[in-house]
Amino acid sequence: MDLLKDTGLVPGDAAPLRTALPNPHREHLPGGLPFRPSGETELASSATFPDWLGHPQPDVPPVWIADNRGTIQFGAAMAEPITIPISNFELNIAYTHPVLNLWLDRAVIVQKMFDVFERWKLNVDDVEGITTGKTSEQGVKFKIPTQGIGFFFGAASCKFTKEAATWAGADETLDVLMALDVLVKQAGVELGKRATSLALHLQPKTLSFRELLRPFLPPSFAALENSTAEAMAYVVRWKERRITLDGSAAIANGVFVHLERDFEPTVSFEEMKTTIFKDEAAMLKLLNVEQVAA
Numbered sequence: 001m002d003l004l005k006d007t008g009l010v011p012g013d014a015a016p017l018r019t020a021l022p023n024p025h026r027e028h029l030p031g032g033l034p035f036r037p038s039g040e041t042e043l044a045s046s047a048t049f050p051d052w053l054g055h056p057q058p059d060v061p062p063v064w065i066a067d068n069r070g071t072i073q074f075g076a077a078m079a080e081p082i083t084i085p086i087s088n089f090e091l092n093i094a095y096t097h098p099v100l101n102l103w104l105d106r107a108v109i110v111q112k113m114f115d116v117f118e119r120w121k122l123n124v125d126d127v128e129g130i131t132t133g134k135t136s137e138q139g140v141k142f143k144i145p146t147q148g149i150g151f152f153f154g155a156a157s158c159k160f161t162k163e164a165a166t167w168a169g170a171d172e173t174l175d176v177l178m179a180l181d182v183l184v185k186q187a188g189v190e191l192g193k194r195a196t197s198l199a200l201h202l203q204p205k206t207l208s209f210r211e212l213l214r215p216f217l218p219p220s221f222a223a224l225e226n227s228t229a230e231a232m233a234y235v236v237r238w239k240e241r242r243i244t245l246d247g248s249a250a251i252a253n254g255v256f257v258h259l260e261r262d263f264e265p266t267v268s269f270e271e272m273k274t275t276i277f278k279d280e281a282a283m284l285k286l287l288n289v290e291q292v293a294a
Contacts, residue, residue, distance in 0.1 A: 079290035080212065086201035086250055089165040089173075093180075094157045096190040096265075102183075103135060103155035110140055112182045113151075120144045120176075130154075142179075149176055153183060165198070167277060174269055194263045198276055201248045202255040202289060209247050209255045212287055216245065243283070257283055 102109065114122060126143045130152070139154030148163035158180070162173055183189040204212060213232045222229060233246040240262040248254030259279050263272050284291070 077288060079288050080207050081205040081292040082202045082255075082289045083205075083294045084200055084291060085203055085254075085294070086199075086248075087165045088197075088199045089162040090197040090199075091160040092157060092195040092197075093159075094192045094195075096192040098156045099187055099189050100155050102153060102187055102189075103138060106140060106187075109153075109182060109187050112186055113140075113142060113153075113179050116179050116182060117142055117144055117151075117176070120146050120149075144176070147173070147176070149173070151176065151179055153179075158183065158189075170273055170277075174273070177269060192265050194265070194267070194272065196261050196263065196272065196276060198259045198280060200257040200259075200280070201250050202257060202287075203251055204253065204255070204289065205292070209253050212255050212289065213245060213247070255287070257287075259283065 110127065114127065122142065122144060126145065128141045128143070130138050130141055132138070136154060136156045139152055139158075141150060141152045143150050150159075150161040152159045160177065165173065180191065184191065202209075202212075210230070210232070213234075214229070216234055217229060217232050231247060234244070236243045242258075242260040244256070244258035244260075246256040246258075248256040250256075259276065261276065261279065263275075
């Protein structure tokens, strides 16, 4: 720690200073980027700081902080408060083999599904027969306006959608999937692989969306131009998972987070819910944001 004393660096917390202080180790910041102002404190991510600066907590990105004693300190970045004004969930389930009766003769199935959904005040105008497009695209669509839920079934697959999805209402949302029992027991459907999609639009309270996305920009890309990148988007794909980060096209100064994951037929819906919840929590943590009340 002698080196820290020699450079005037002191570990700990203190009140922020309104006046910016120069960083004596600016060359060690990721990509050689300078401080960015954030309210009364200047912060900069130090995920790639040299080991001689110590070993900060892995859960919280360390930062340089200018305090009111004229000292640059080594501390922890506060999570950016956000709201999530738009959150849409989608579940697609393929059948292990097509059931053409669902395309040709589905009156009994439609009636039984209507009975299942009736508890949510469904009426006949909320049921629509889809008769255009390819055979795999035709079927019946139910809308449950009070829940922001849609359910479609056809001869080869079914799809469930939920607008304004929240974890607090996840269990009630899963109740709607009782409709799958009708397909299995009445139509002889064998449910196959499931593909899930959770699309979130994050609204930061104080920062620009670019500041939340910029830390993920590879230094080699950032170095292609002397000016600061104005827009960034990232797509990472694994065998059964995909993550997309981008600016939101739906809200001003928003971050778009798209989490997609595939599941085997043997995975229960409860297990799927737990996995997707962990995926979202891990991504918000990676972005260093924290959801607050709107």
